[in-house]
Amino acid sequence: MSIFRQSVNSRTDWRKAARSLSKSLEGVYGRVAFVTDDENHPAVAWLVHEFSTVVLVGPESTRRPGLRTVSAATLEDETAAIAELGGLSAVVDARSSTDQERSLRWQWLFYHVQQGGQYVTEHTTTATPWWAEEGLLGDANRSPRDFKESAQSIETVDESDGVVRLRKGRQHVFKVKDENANRVVPARRPLARLAVLETEPGGTFNGSTTVVEHGSEPRLPSQKWNYHHSHVRKVSGGVTIRRDGLALAGDTVLPSSFRHARARSVSNPQLVSFNQEFGRAREHGPTRRLNGSFYDLSSTMSGHFGHTMTETVSKLWGWDRAKEADPSLRAIYRMPHPEFSPTVERALFTAFGIDDTDIEWVHDDVQVESYVWSSYLWQNLTRYHFHPRVKETWSRLREGLVESRPVDRRIFVSRKSTEANRACLNLDEVEAHFSARGFEIVYPETLPFAEQASTFGSARIVAGFAGSGMFSMMFAERLDGVLVLSHDSYTARNEFLYATALADELHYSWSRSQIQHGSDFSTEAFHSPWAFDFAAHGSDLDRSIDRMHELADRQRS
Incomplete structure (x- = not known):
């Protein structure tokens, strides 16, 4: 049975409650959201008297001339509608009629209130302190984590005038997904003056690689x-x-912060996320102001080669149009620490045509006057895909980095360190197996970046261990074949995406990881050591190797 019932008027003195709320919110700015089933609720007149921006949130039938109203039939509707109002100074709940309802609605809507703002609802001093009773709803809570965060976000509690006022002591930020940004960002931040400088149409990709x-x-x-x-x-x-790469416009997290910007639940390492909509920014240092406009090329794991190759590269496509619109525009890249040398990033930007004098390298938190970003053209999670426009970026980088050489190499991409993530425990045996069958063993991390690009650019066949060492496949104009060795707990599919874009044929060989995922995703399993199982898969591997040679020889003849 639903915990929700029709709200009824109580003995609440809304005139006093509205006046007390107004006094207690001095210095806190933002709209007041009044959640109700009744457009003629007695609180409306008093709230409008005290506040200049009151918004009614309620069912379709809830309308009041001269007052902004947003329709919301369910809690999910309410949080979606309120999200577009921006940070609120207060939420006033007159829709709930039981403590169970009040508790659940508070768990959904308290996140929208700014730090220092208040959540208000009808309450008597003899009623249950529902904001402190996680067991009141049991399994009907939004989630144990949401209840705990909401409870810990309460700074003070005031019970008077027939209401309870919960002052908020923490600031939460709203996560905007890429597909909603054109609507949500200007709604939440009207003074931000969002402008769309270029749009690349969507479509359907049909790959033809044999897998x-x-x-x-x-x-x-x-x-x-x-x-x-x-x-x-x-x-x-x-x-x-x-x-x-965390980008904040006030209490709004911009989509450039999320490398999986179209995933169901987006995240960033510098956010503590609680649900699909809200998180809390981690502690940070002082913020330095930079004047001017900046195009963000940062990744969500600063300085990590693989994230640079998949994230930063997939954001380069919008630079030309943005620079044309504002010739004073500069690129900005957030480094992990002052000693970091952005060798790879500088080489990529130079090859793409961005002059080094047009790049701001920062290692601290900065606030920029104007911020420009492009949608990621690459997503390596859940709905794995790329936008075909990214191949134009690869082509431009190839022209700027790859030396003209005969395209005839057959390389096996290995790694020097056996202590790296996903370490192959019989690496020497695997290398010897490929070397004896005509493959050149390469260690990309030991090569200058331009040489690494040229190595892949001159390859017909690329085989190797799954991981970022394989990402330089993007520098090949095309590939006859790709052969990937991986373990069954590795869920990234970057190698698949590169091969789908570039290769005629793709072979994967899966072995079992030492650590397996349980009922939930496990980071330890994802990075688990493993060994290639020659006893179980050696014959299949040899057939795949023979096929790779056959493909390359066919192209040569």
């Missing part, structure tokens, strides 16, 4: 996917750029 998998049930996604409209956007009015 072969050994050692496991099929694990690779479909080669057919829908890719979304992608945009180059600009906002003004001050945006803070923090470590790991």
Whole structure:
């Protein structure tokens, strides 16, 4: 049975309650959201008398001339509607009629209240302190984590005038997804003056790469996917750029902060996320102000090669149009620490045509006057896909980095360190096996970046261990074949995406990881050591190797 019933008027003195709320919110700015079933509720007149911006939130039938109203039939509707109002100075709940209702609605809507703002609802001093009783709803809570965070966010409690006022002591931030940004950002931040500088249409990709998998049930996604409209956007009015690409416009997290910007629940290492909509920014240092407009090329894991190759590269596409719109625009890249040398990043930017004098390298938190970003053209999670426009970026980088050489190499991409993530415990045996069968063993991390690009650019066949060492496949104009060795707990599919874009044929060989995922995703399993199982998969591997040679020889003849 639903815990929700029709709200009824109580003995609450709304005149006093509205006046007390107004006094207690001095210095706190933002709209007041009044959640109700009744447009003629007695609180409306008193709230409008005390506050200049009151918004009614309620069912479709809730309308009051001269007052902004947003329709919301359910709690999910309420939080979606209120999200577009921006940070609120207060939420006043007159829709709940029981403590169970009040508790659940508070767990959904308290996040929208700014730090220092208040959540108000009808209450008597003899009633249950529902904001402190997690067991009141049991399994009906939004989640144990949401209840705990909401409870810990209460700074003070005031019970008077027939209401309870919960003052909020923490600031939460709203996570904007890429597909909603054109609507939500200007709604939440009207002074930010969001402008869309370029739009790349979406469509459907139909890959034609032949895919072969050994050692496991099929694990690779479909080669057919829908890719979304992608945009180059600009906002003004001050945006803070923090470590790991976290971009904040006040209490709004911009989509550039999320490398999986179209995932169901987006995240960033510098956010403590509680649900799909809200998180809390981690502690940070002082913020330095930078005048001017900046195009963000940071990744969500600053300084990590793999994240640079998949994230930063997939954001380069909008630079030309943004620079054309504002010739004073500069690129900005957030480094992990002052001693970091952005060798790879500088080489990529130079190859793309961005002059070094047009790049601001920062290692601290900065606030920029105007902020420009482009949609990611690459997503390596859940709905794995890329936008075909990213291949134009690869081509431009190839022209700037790859030396002209005969395209005839057959390389096996290995790694020097056996202590790295996903360490192959019989690496020497694997290398010897490939070397004896005509493959050149390469260690990309030991090569100058331009030489690494040229090595892949002159390859016909790329084989190797799954991981960021394989990402330089992007520098190949095309590949006859790709052969990937991986373990069954590795859920990233970057190698699949590169091969789908560039290769005629792709073979995967799966072995079992030492640590397995349980009922939930496990980071330890994802990075688990493993060994290639020659006893179980050696014959299949040899057939794949023979096929790779056959493909390359066919092209040569």
